Amino acid sequence: MRIIAGVAKGRSLSSVAGATRPTSDRAREAIFSTLTSEFGDFLGLHILDLFSGSGAIGLEALSRGASLVHCVEKDDSATKTISKNSELVQKAQPVGAFHLFHMSVQKFVEELAQNQYHFVYIDPPYDFADSELTSILGKLLSNNFFKDDAVIAIERASKTSQPTWPVGYEPSRTKVYGQASIYYANYAKNG
Numbered sequence: 001m002r003i004i005a006g007v008a009k010g011r012s013l014s015s016v017a018g019a020t021r022p023t024s025d026r027a028r029e030a031i032f033s034t035l036t037s038e039f040g041d042f043l044g045l046h047i048l049d050l051f052s053g054s055g056a057i058g059l060e061a062l063s064r065g066a067s068l069v070h071c072v073e074k075d076d077s078a079t080k081t082i083s084k085n086s087e088l089v090q091k092a093q094p095v096g097a098f099h100l101f102h103m104s105v106q107k108f109v110e111e112l113a114q115n116q117y118h119f120v121y122i123d124p125p126y127d128f129a130d131s132e133l134t135s136i137l138g139k140l141l142s143n144n145f146f147k148d149d150a151v152i153a154i155e156r157a158s159k160t161s162q163p164t165w166p167v168g169y170e171p172s173r174t175k176v177y178g179q180a181s182i183y184y185a186n187y188a189k190n191g
Contacts, residue, residue: 001056004029006042006063008092013085015054016078022054023123023155027177031153032060034175034184035119038151042066043095046147048117050105050136051124055082058098059089061119067096068115074104109136113143119151126157134164141168150187155180 001013001022015022023031039045042064049058052071059082062069073079079102086098101108105124120140124133133154140146154163158181165171169185 001025001054003060003063003089004032006060006065006092007094008059008063008089011063011088011092013054013056013059013088014081016075016081022056024177024180027155027175027180027182028056028060030175030177031057031121031182032064034153034173035151039118039149045118046070046115048072048115048120048145050108050120050122051128052082052100053078053123055085055100057121057123059085062086062094062096062098063089063092065095069096069098070101070115070117071099072101072103072105072108074102105136106132106139109139109143109145113145115145116147117145117150118147119153120145121153121155123155126160130161130164134166137163137169138166141166146187148187148189152185152187154183156183157181 003011045066046068047061047066049071052073055071058069058071082100170188172184175182
């Protein structure tokens with residue numbers, strides 16, 4: 001697993017043994033291609049990576065010029081890996097700020113609504129209950145986590161049904177990458 005583009009391009013990232021399922025390089029490249037077409041570039045963007053695993057999504061955004069990247073992960077092994085990976089990326093001197101929140105996503109969305117984000121990536125374990133995911137989506141809305149032009153993406157197993165988007169989200173597209181599917185929506189400000 002490597003950083004695809006930006007100031008840390010080519011740097012190898014560690015993955016978390018057994019504890020997480022990293023987003024494939026192919027899917028990551030496609031996600032960032034989608035975001036580039038949506039936002040143009042990453043300068044000034046605020047990124048939130050929920051269930052961060054290795055931190056690859058957030059750190060890729062940081063490498064590409066995002067001004068603020070927050071990763072949220074509760075697993076101890078994963079947070080150690082994210083810290084190690086963030087040190088590698090930060091050695092390339094990205095312009096943005098990075099912060100790792102070592103806590104559950106549920107707690108983060110209930111208690112830490114202090115920033116708004118342009119892009120929110122949600123990659124829970126494949127066995128994570130749909131009802132819990134819907135609850136998190138609801139909290140993101142009700143606690144005002146989104147910038148007006150926000151894009152939200154959820155990674156789920158391709159063999160499962162697509163997530164239920166609460167009112168306030170406008171589903172936009174679905175992309176399938178083998179065993180993983182990425183579901184996109186836009187924040188519907190007046191939803």
